[in-house]
Amino acid sequence: MAQKHHVNHRQQYDDDVFLVKKNKKFGLVDENNNPITSVIYDDILPPENGLFRAVLNDEWYILNQQGKVMIGWADHEAKYFLRGVAQIIIDEKIGFIDKAGDIMIEPQFDHASYFDEETNLASVEKDGKEFKINRQGKPVGKTEQTLHWTDIFLT
Template identity: 35%
Template sequence: MNVGKKLYPVKLNGKYGYIDNTGSIVIEPKFEYAEEFIDNIAVIGIGDNFGFIDKSGNILSTQEFNDVFESREGYTVVDVNGKKGYVDETGKLAIEAIYDDANGFDEGLAAVQVGYKWGYIDKTGKFKIEPQYLGAYNFSEGLALVQDGGKLGYIDKEGNMVIEPQYDSAYGFCEGMAAVEIKDNFGYINTKGELIIPAKYSMVNDFSEGLASVEQNNKFGFINVKGEMVIPAKYDWADNFYDGIVTVAIGNKYGFIDKAGNEVVPIKYDNIDFFGEGLLAVEVNEKWGYVDEDLKFVIEPIFDEASKFDNGIAKVVFDNRIRYINKSGEYIWKVE
């Protein structure tokens, strides 16, 4: 069995199978559809329906599903005859498909809809919080955003309303802070519902690594947890920090800055991905290629799309066809 080995979906003669990072077929193409593996199972198409396989290509359940949705914490949301349920890591239906809608699991609980009301179940399928909300979102840092009476508030895992519904728009908690809208502007509250950073921004993102991007006067900058603007608002777009760097844009050009606001990758590319195994996918003149850490092209920009390297392999699109390349830019798979 190929447990622990990364496999890649490919299409051959109209059917999907899987290759390894040498380009060798390890699961014969015989499916109508195939997705990448999450842990040790993958979604595949069987006729007009969906199922799950392991890394040996074994179909894990005789039951087929009408649709497959998000996978979180070892459970995947599936559709059976218009109702939602959950498949576990064995590929079998572990929580019966009886819900009108369902979200993925977070912190051991999942929001599900029965009729017009939302509540939360645990991984046995039992209700921990009975359906009672007009809207319900995933738990984060022990709290979940819910809609009650036309406003948004926050509950704990026992269903206690710890921050009363009072917001027209709000985000989940990240690093102890949540963005909320007050009088058409956004600020941040703590887990007690106290407004820590005044609502004075037109757009905001979640806190990540101690900083959050905010929009002020039509430009994005970054504030710290005290609400201090530590990176000036001069960008036309900004993402969240990850591993000490963040993607930003000026006009239609993208690059990376660090937490001091220094450009670590110049803001000059048409688009940009993330570093993977020492190489960075960048777009120049509507084509993607790869630069090294010295920002020199090691794989010329010839691709329509490109993803970061993982296990020595990257998925690219060339001439509207999916390919896989190695770090020398050589195709390990290009037959469809």
């Protein structure tokens, strides 16, 4: 059986999951202080849809309620999940992943919204053009050239 954590600080994050802090590091424990994760993370954010975002040495991870790393990237940012997907940012380009951590749509967009609840489409911008995409990343509808504020004031 795993040894219980003795911690400096404990905060309830979910019904059965608590954030703990020890020596400026964070981890997760259950209601009896049994470890769910090691106390190694630089930060762990409150859960969204049952998943936690954690950072360790500038690397972002998504953890499930059992502390298992579901998704991890070096120097890439993991956003929150909404309607079953999360945005990821790799080399300043936005893409989408599912809850299993699989990349659904490769990071390629300069800007992106989440998928709309009614239309199931996301608005994106790539190479100065705005358009909508479906969950497979395919453009839907017409593409429009975006105007940058410098186009208006410097012409």
